[in-house]
Amino acid sequence: MSTNEDLPRFIKMIEDKIASKEVRKFKAFDTTKKKVKMLDDEEEEFKAEQEKSFKELTNAIMLRTKERSSQFGNFMELLEQKYINGNKKKGKQKSEYDIDDETFEKIQAERFGKKSKKVKK
Numbered sequence: 001m002s003t004n005e006d007l008p009r010f011i012k013m014i015e016d017k018i019a020s021k022e023v024r025k026f027k028a029f030d031t032t033k034k035k036v037k038m039l040d041d042e043e044e045e046f047k048a049e050q051e052k053s054f055k056e057l058t059n060a061i062m063l064r065t066k067e068r069s070s071q072f073g074n075f076m077e078l079l080e081q082k083y084i085n086g087n088k089k090k091g092k093q094k095s096e097y098d099i100d101d102e103t104f105e106k107i108q109a110e111r112f113g114k115k116s117k118k119v120k121k
Contacts, residue, residue, distance in 0.1 A: 011036070
């Protein structure tokens with residue numbers, strides 16, 4: 001497989017074959033030879049541009065990784081505060097709708113017209 005470093009060698013080989021009349025000279029060869037030299041310069045610019053964009057991408061990835069890490073840390077701190085630092089609930093808490101059995105039976109009797117049964121405690 002050839003690389004850009006091989007181009008001058010190939011051009012010289014072809015020019016030598018043209019000089020020895022083994023190969024006919026075409027106008028396209030001169031045009032292509034000029035374009036190849038231009039590509040060498042453009043390739044260096046392209047490589048520099050690629051390196052720059054690669055560095056920018058790497059920096060963006062690193063920054064996003066740090067942001068996610070800090071977000072996760074904040075999330076863990078919130079969980080610690082919620083579950084470790086005193087928000088402990090002891091026993092079952094009653095809601096506003098919790099009533100004892102006797103009151104329940106009384107309400108049932110009023111609604112449905114039945115006698116309430118006495119509940120033993």
